[in-house]
Each structure stands twice: as C-alpha cells, then as structure tokens.
Amino acid sequence: xxxxTADDVLLEARGLTKMFGSFTAVENxxxxxxxxxxxxxxxxxxxxxxxTMRMIGAVSPATSGTLRVFGLxxxxxxxxxxxxxxxxxxxxxxxxxxxxxxxxWVYGRYFGLSRAQVKERTAGLLEFAQLSERAKDRxxxxxxxxxxxxxxxxxxxxxxxxxxxxxxxxxxxxxxxHLLWDRLFRLKRQGVTIILTTHYxxxxxxxxxxxxxxxxxRIVAEGSPRSLIEQYSTREVLELRFDAHDHAEYAGKxxxxxxxxxxxxxxxxxxxxxxxxxxxxxHSRGLAPLSSLVRRSTLEDVFLHLTGRTLxx
Amino acid sequence: xxxxxxxxxxxxxHGVRPPLSTAERIGSVVWYQVxxxxxxxxxxxxxxxxxxxxxxxxxxxxxxxxVDARSGGVGGVPYLQYLVPAIVAVQAMWVSIGESxxxxxxxxxxxxxxxxxxxxxxxxxxxxAGHISAVVGHIAMASVIFVAVAAAFxxxxxxxxxxxxxxxxxxxxxxxxxxxxxxxxxESDSGFNIxxxxxxxxxxxxxxxxxxxxxxxxWLQPIAWVTPLWHGVEASRAxxxxxxxxxxxxxxxxxxxxxxxxxxxxxxxxxxxxxxx
Numbered sequence: 001x002x003x004x005t006a007d008d009v010l011l012e013a014r015g016l017t018k019m020f021g022s023f024t025a026v027e028n029x030x031x032x033x034x035x036x037x038x039x040x041x042x043x044x045x046x047x048x049x050x051x052t053m054r055m056i057g058a059v060s061p062a063t064s065g066t067l068r069v070f071g072l073x074x075x076x077x078x079x080x081x082x083x084x085x086x087x088x089x090x091x092x093x094x095x096x097x098x099x100x101x102x103x104x105w106v107y108g109r110y111f112g113l114s115r116a117q118v119k120e121r122t123a124g125l126l127e128f129a130q131l132s133e134r135a136k137d138r139x140x141x142x143x144x145x146x147x148x149x150x151x152x153x154x155x156x157x158x159x160x161x162x163x164x165x166x167x168x169x170x171x172x173x174x175x176x177x178h179l180l181w182d183r184l185f186r187l188k189r190q191g192v193t194i195i196l197t198t199h200y201x202x203x204x205x206x207x208x209x210x211x212x213x214x215x216x217x218r219i220v221a222e223g224s225p226r227s228l229i230e231q232y233s234t235r236e237v238l239e240l241r242f243d244a245h246d247h248a249e250y251a252g253k254x255x256x257x258x259x260x261x262x263x264x265x266x267x268x269x270x271x272x273x274x275x276x277x278x279x280x281x282x283h284s285r286g287l288a289p290l291s292s293l294v295r296r297s298t299l300e301d302v303f304l305h306l307t308g309r310t311l312x313x
Numbered sequence: 314x315x316x317x318x319x320x321x322x323x324x325x326x327h328g329v330r331p332p333l334s335t336a337e338r339i340g341s342v343v344w345y346q347v348x349x350x351x352x353x354x355x356x357x358x359x360x361x362x363x364x365x366x367x368x369x370x371x372x373x374x375x376x377x378x379x380v381d382a383r384s385g386g387v388g389g390v391p392y393l394q395y396l397v398p399a400i401v402a403v404q405a406m407w408v409s410i411g412e413s414x415x416x417x418x419x420x421x422x423x424x425x426x427x428x429x430x431x432x433x434x435x436x437x438x439x440x441x442a443g444h445i446s447a448v449v450g451h452i453a454m455a456s457v458i459f460v461a462v463a464a465a466f467x468x469x470x471x472x473x474x475x476x477x478x479x480x481x482x483x484x485x486x487x488x489x490x491x492x493x494x495x496x497x498x499x500e501s502d503s504g505f506n507i508x509x510x511x512x513x514x515x516x517x518x519x520x521x522x523x524x525x526x527x528x529x530x531x532w533l534q535p536i537a538w539v540t541p542l543w544h545g546v547e548a549s550r551a552x553x554x555x556x557x558x559x560x561x562x563x564x565x566x567x568x569x570x571x572x573x574x575x576x577x578x579x580x581x582x583x584x585x586x587x588x589x590x
Contacts (some may be wrong), residue, residue, distance in 0.1 A: 079434040109341035112333040289355035
C-alpha cells in the first residue's frame with residue numbers, strides 16, 4: 001500500500017460479513033472512510049450497525065470479507081488498532097462506583113499512559129465534556145447526558161485518531177443531544193475522524209459528511225445527506241392527515257398530485273417539488289384533510305423510499 | 314473557556330505509542346482493581362478478618378482445650394497449632410472464591426468492565442491475568458494478617474509459619490483460576506449457591522482441616538486427595554509444624570500448580586468464547 005492511500009483512507013471494508021450462528025447480522029458490505037471525515041451508519045435497530053462497529057473496533061472478528069483499519073488487519077493486529085481508536089459503546093459501561101475522574105484515570109492506563117499523563121489530560125477532557133464540577137463525584141447519580149459525555153471524554157484520553165460512537169444520543173433529551181452534537185463538531189474541527197451509528201435521521205443529517213443507509217445487514221444507499229435526498233426523494237413533502245381509519249383509501253384520490261404518495265398508518269406523504277401547489281391541488285379536488293404540512297425532504301424519506309419502512313417504529 | 318480547550322494537545326507526544334509490555338497491560342488492570350478496592354475494602358473486613366478469627370477462637374481455643382485435655386493434641390501437636398495452618402489455607406479458599414464469583418460476573422455482565430477493557434489495547438489474557446493478580450493480592454493480604462493474628466494467639470510454634478503465606482497464595486490460586494473459568498460460563502449468580510454449598514463447605518469439612526482425613530470413612534478419603542484444599546492444608550501444616558517431607562510437599566504443590574495451569578487454559582478459552590463474538 002502506498003503512503004498516500006494509507007494516509008487518506010483510514011478504513012476500508014470489502015465484502016464484510018458477520019454471522020452469529022446461522023443469523024447474518026452484516027452481509028457483504030463495502031465502505032471506506034477518509035481521514036477527517038464524519039461518517040455515519042444510518043438504519044433502524046437490528047440493521048447491523050453495531051455489529052459493523054464492533055468489527056471496526058477490532059473486538060469482533062469478521063466472518064468473511066476484508067477489513068483494514070489504519071491499513072492493519074483487525075484479526076492480526078487488534079491491540080495495535082485499538083491503541084489508536086476511541087470507543088464509545090452503545091451502553092456507557094462506566095464504573096458507577098468510582099468517581100468521574102477515576103473512570104478516566106483507570107481507562108488511560110489501559111493505553112499505557114503514565115499516571116501523571118492521565119491526570120494531566122483529565123482536567124482538559126472534563127472541561128471539554130462540561131463535567132469539571134463533577135470530577136470528584138461518583139458516576140452513578142449523574143444524568144444520562146452526563147454519563148454519555150463522560151464516556152466520550154474517556155474515549156478521548158488516548159488522543160485517538162479515529163473515534164467510534166455507537167448510538168451516541170439514544171435515550172438523551174433534546175438539550176443533551178444538542179450539547180453532544182456540539183462537542184462532536186468541535187472534535188471534527190480538531191481533525192478527528194469520527195464514525196457513528198444512529199437511527200435518528202436528524203442526527204445523521206446534521207452531523208455526517210457522508211453516510212451509508214443500512215437495512216437487514218446490507219448497505220442500501222451511500223452518499224452525503226444532501227445527495228441522498230436529491231437522489232431518492234423530492235425537494236418537498238406534503239404531509240396530509242385525514243379523518244380516516246385507514247389512510248390507504250385516500251391514496252387513490254390523490255393520484256396525479258406530486259411524483260408519488262407514501263401511505264403511513266397515521267398520514268399520507270406526497271412527494272413533490274412544490275408542496276404548496278400540491279396542497280392547493282388537494283383542496284381543489286374537494287378533499288379536506290384534518291391537517292396539511294409542507295416540509296423539506298429528509299433522510300427519513302430516503303429510508304422510507306428505499307425500504308418501505310420508517311426508521312423509528 | 315472550553316472553546317479554547319484542545320483535547321488533542323500533546324497528540325504528537327503520544328500519538329502512536331509503542332506497544333505496551335505485558336507487565337504494563339497486566340499492571341493497568343491491577344491498578345483498576347486497586348482503585349475499586351479503595352472504595353470497597355470496608356465491606357470485606359468481616360468476611361476476611363473477623364470470620365477466621367471466630368474460627369480460631371471457637372475451634373482452636375474452645376474445641377482445642379477439649380482435644381488437648383483428652384488426647385494431648387493431634388499426634389502430639391497442640392490442637393490450636395494443628396488447626397491454624399489449615400485455617401490459613403481455608404481462608405485462602407474463601408477469599409479466592411469470594412473474589413472470583415460475584416466480582417467477575419459483575420465485570421462480565423453488570424458493568425461490563427471486561428468489555429470496556431477489551432476495547433483498548435488489552436487482550437483477553439491481559440484482563441484475566443490482571444484480575445487474577447489482584448485476587449492474589451487479596452489472598453496474600455488476608456493471609457499475612459491472619460498469620461500475624463494467629464501467631465499472637467500462640468497458633469504457631471516456629472518461624473515456618475511465614476511459609477504458610479506463599480502456600481496459601483498457591484492454594485488460593487488453585488481455586489481462583491478454575492472458578493474464574495466456571496464464572497465465565499454463568500448467566501446469573503444462581504450457580505454460585507451450588508458452588509458454595511457443594512464445593513466450599515464440604516471441602517472445608519472433609520479436607521483434613523479440623524481432623525486428619527484418615528479419620529474419615531475409607532471411601533471418603535480419595536475425595537480429599539483430588540481436591541485442592543486437602544493439598545493446600547497438608548502443605549500449609551507441614552511448613553508451619555516443620556514436618557516437611559520433601560516428596561510429599563512436592564506432590565501437594567504440584568497438584569495445586571496443576572489446578573492453576575488447567576484452570577488458566579480453560580479460563581482463557583471460556584472468556585474468549587464469552588467476550589469475543
């Protein structure tokens with residue numbers, strides 16, 4: 001491998017597959033991540049995102065295919081790869097009985113940092129995670145958002161080149177999520193390559209430079225949030241809610257309005273370049289929806305189009 | 314201001330570090346256990362120091378005065394001095410099993426600390442060796458304190474007592490390592506009850522702790538021979554009383570080492586199966 005590629009491509013997977021017994025969690029996926037990118041795996045629960053992350057993190061051996069992280073093979077060089085990674089697992093896995101700072105100290109030692117180095121870095125990391133005031137408190141009573149930020153701070157103690165975050169904001173309230181997003185942006189500005197999984201389309205849309213959409217262990221689409229929306233959806237979406245038990249019966253009445261119509265249990269989505277014009281057309285047919293809303297297309301629409309299902313159910 | 318904080322300050326200094334030595338890997342896991350113990354040591358005082366002391370007082374001194382008055386001790390040795398080296402070995406078993414069950418299952422299932430460690434450069438055998446080393450520390454500490462207290466009560470007749478500590482550590486390891494392997498197969502703590510009732514208690518009663526195994530029915534005696542505790546008790550007693558018969562001592566120690574070696578192979582295999590999926 002030449003110097004140039006080793007430098008630019010941090011991570012490369014070809015035909016990567018993970019099986020648990022006869023169950024295929026990840027099936028023949030290809031992807032590559034460049035240095036400095038914020039790369040996402042978007043998909044519903046059970047899509048194979050976490051299994052993929054664990055293979056990248058060199059903690060779960062691939063069943064078949066090739067995977068190179070920093071140009072190294074996780075099967076042969078797990079410890080060398082992990083020495084350069086920061087990992088934020090789906091569950092925080094903190095020692096609840098220890099203090100905030102003790103959790104960082106202990107973790108830094110696993111990377112061979114001296115006690116002095118660990119203590120020196122802890123102050124800056126806790127400041128970054130807005131936990132300085134809680135440094136000497138036990139972890140157990142902290143809020144979910146604080147524990148998440150602590151886990152991120154912990155993952156940074158070894159100055160990783162690549163940060164892996166598995167569902168970083170699941171279970172957090174909106175305020176805690178936004179604070180966490182802000183911290184991730186700062187890390188990206190400092191040149192850290194970040195890979196995250198999420199089943200929140202707004203998270204993927206806000207954070208990711210590039211992402212792959214996963215479903216049933218396979219990659220169904222790849223690109224930037226904007227290019228995915230352009231490719232798989234229309235500019236605008238008209239959401240209609242009718243006073244009906246089954247919205248499917250209204251779908252036929254909308255024929256010819258917009259490019260296509262998706263039926264959800266509680267509403268209809270009309271995909272169109274001009275939402276207001278579509279809404280006017282609906283009213284001109286004498287249909288009276290309970291509510292009608294025009295919005296921009298999102299990754300949720302991309303996922304719906306690709307799989308026929310919504311992301312969060 | 315947090316805006317100015319560069320969490321990657323000094324990245325060049327330790328960006329790609331040289332691989333850790335085995336000692337550093339194991340040491341980092343031991344250090345974690347030391348930090349944990351600093352928080353939890355109070356809870357271990359009773360089980361670790363008070364219980365063996367009670368045994369010493371009730372069996373050694375209470376029962377001992379009866380035994381000594383009736384028969385002049387066991388084979389000419391005052392009962393207290395017969396019993397104390399055995400209690401050192403039994404205590405090593407207690408401490409080992411106490412530290413290799415709930416704490417290990419907790420790190421596996423509840424706080425998932427082993428998984429956390431395996432996300433770092435550590436390997437399964439580093440995590441295991443580190444935790445087991447910490448248990449060795451527990452055993453050594455408990456043994457040293459008990460030997461000192463028992464000596465003050467006249468439980469030893471010679472400086473050979475000092476050798477009880479390394480023998481206790483080896484005896485404890487002969488339990489710790491296989492029990493780590495056992496714990497790796499458990500999905501809940503209910504299996505530990507079986508371990509305590511079917512292994513720990515019978516072993517304490519029938520391994521020559523309180524009386525020579527020769528006093529047992531003949532058909533029960535071979536059971537003692539294949540359990541680590543009997544070998545630990547015999548070795549501990551021999552070094553404390555100065556009655557070492559080298560081939561026998563070598564045999565006892567070899568059996569204990571065999572338990573450690575076989576336990577280690579099993580533990581590495583079972584932990585890998587459990588943690589690396």
